[in-house]
Ligand code: SF4
């Protein structure tokens with residue numbers, strides 16, 4: 354299996370994906386990658402700071418760049434806080450272990466003002482067990 358390319362903040366997006374996205378093609382691409390990672394957590398991913406295999410089918414992509422400025426900020430936040438370094442390769446299992454579990458705090462910290470934030474907050478709220 355070939356190594357997938359992944360932007361740092363997409364570690365979160367892959368976990369919150371429930372079928373919504375920018376276009377049917379984008380959603381189909383996301384579904385394929387999510388299924389691949391679910392089936393094999395040892396899948397290798399190379400961290401990049403340009404457009405990745407998820408961006409590939411996104412209408413916001415322009416060559417190797419994203420037309421939105423925010424994703425690059427999210428990448429810097431995830432990369433800097435969790436030491437996930439562009440150019441390095443990690444398995445999906447390792448990447449999951451390098452970040453805390455999904456939580457509202459993690460979303461606020463890593464994806465401020467994302468256009469999908471309210472949806473992701475709802476998903477995390479509904480699926481995260483309330484601690485007692
Ligand atoms: S809020 Fe945005 S960047 Fe964060 S996980 Fe959701 S879609 Fe990804």
Ligand code: SF4
Nearest residue numbers: 408411413414419424
């Ligand atoms: S919005 Fe930008 S970073 Fe997000 S998937 Fe599309 S091209 Fe990639």
